[in-house]
Amino acid sequence: MNIDVNLLMRLMDTLGPSGREQEVRLIIMKEIKKYVDTMEVDKFGNLICHKKGKGSKVMLSAHMDEVGLMVNEIKGNGRIRFSAIGGIKPVSLVGQACDILTRHGVVKGVITFKELHDDLDSKEAPVLDDLYVDTGLFKNDLEKLGVEIGNYVVPVHYTRFLGSRNIISGKALDDRVGCFVLIELAKLMQKTKQNIYYTFTVQEEIGLYGAQTSVYNINPDWAVAVEVTNCPDSEESPQVKLGWGPVITIKDAEIIANKCLNDHFVEVARKNKIPVQLEVTESGTTDASKIMLAKGGIPSTVISTAIRNIHSTISIASLEDIKNSITLLAEGLKNAPKVCIV
Amino acid sequence: MLRRFALFKQEKKLKCVVCDKEIDLPKCCKEYMEIKGNYLTCKYCGDKNEVPIHCGKQMK
Known part of the structure; x- marks a missing residue:
């Protein structure tokens, strides 16, 4: 799979702390507009891009802001x-x-x-x-x-490759990686029939606020927060390792993710030979915890890319993990479940 | 990913370990002092005071 690494680097190097996401949003709008049917910036600043289609309404969320x-x-x-x-x-x-x-x-x-x-x-x-x-x-x-x-x-810190062209380091990997995954996914899903809301949220890092407001208007059937997660693989037996594939959250500090969705993505990974890691963590939470509690309850899960040194200017990610996150989501959406009741 | 630890404010109270009574941390150089071991320390001027005792034990 070819990905636009220059776009990822541009997203990472753009300044967008919570409450000041405009520059990031402009880049995303420019890149994604060819691949979606409508784009809307809501009153809170979230960017909601809709690819019309049949079947269940799926919300994919990545946040634009950084610490x-x-x-x-x-x-x-x-x-x-x-x-x-x-x-x-x-x-x-x-x-x-x-x-x-x-x-x-x-x-x-x-x-x-x-x-x-x-x-x-x-x-x-x-x-x-x-x-x-x-x-x-x-x-x-x-x-x-x-x-x-x-x-x-x-x-101020500029993105660069570390030991190899597969290892990228810089600021704001959280969650420009998620934004990048959604843009690349939109390219792949352009000619498919799925009904997808690519949602780029604001003010996640200070309280998940963009997700809380955007989900209300979208009212999806189910949702995935496309994120990054902390990768403490300097420990002896780490749960999550760099380069070992996308991470599916079972439980984080605030939610238990929807088991039906998790089973679906694990099965998709197995069938397509995509490496995945499962995570139970205390170290944080994501937009999924707000989405899950909206309306009458939205089945939600989290698919993350593992990164080292989260929330710093020296975060590290593997491009192979990012590619696998895109593939996992693309394959998972092709045969998406209609109902996800546990 | 949201990490909530930094969203909580710095502890500004001392609590009795026996009766749970709370008192405000003293200030020095216009800032709250920090508990370091048995002492309250000012991070600006380095001034030190012993942590007060309540119900016969040092507060926390």
Whole structure:
């Protein structure tokens, strides 16, 4: 299978923290419009692309937003404190180059903390309150440049291949991989008869809000959140490994996924010899947990690509896993179940 | 993937391990102090105080 790796890299390098997904949305709209019948941006900012067809209404959801930071205090000495948008480990921010997005343009800075700046010993990993952005300027100069409370701060990092052309690393793999999978899937499903809603949601990282509003209008028969999941394969016996195929969620921190859908995708994987991994995790949740509880209840599951260093600028994924996620979904949709009651 | 751990705010209360009474963490340099072992520590100036005792035991 050929995939447009340049598109994936462009999606990853585009800035789109929760609440500021417009640039990502524009790229997706441009790429997917040839393969769907209608596109709509709802009042909340979600992009809903419909490929009309027969049979059950299927919602496939991937979120456009990424974790980020927001200015919440500018000290007189120019140190800029920030609040986290989503679940970021503070230690992953230390030493990052970053851009502050102001009304007048970008102000460049670096993320540091006192012990590093003053050459002091630090025995513990810094917490978020320890960190600040240093631009080299004082408060008065920053204010003239438009730096103010509420500005987004985004770590700057460009996507690149690591050990081989199969291993990609960069920021926002969560969930630009999901967005990319849906675009590539739309290409594959263009001439099929399925009734599919490709849904690109906003504000997932701060509370799954885009999924909560978009599912209401779509009212699907069943749904799949197309996601990434944490891959802690530095452990001795990891449940999920990089390069071992897409991950089907059985249970995450908040939901038990629909068993009928999971059985369907496991069977599809077996028949088509697609490697899959099953996951029971405590480490987070996805849009599926909001979709599942909408209306009278929507059977839902999660198909993820395993990534290392989730929610950081050094996330790592295998392109082979991404290709297998696309194939699994494509094959799964060809003979999609009509009803998924457990 | 949503990871909720960072959405919770920093703990700002001390609790008695016996009677569950809660008191506000003291502030220093305008910020809440942190519990490090038996001490409350200011992350800015390094000032240290012992964690208060309630019902005969150190609070948590």
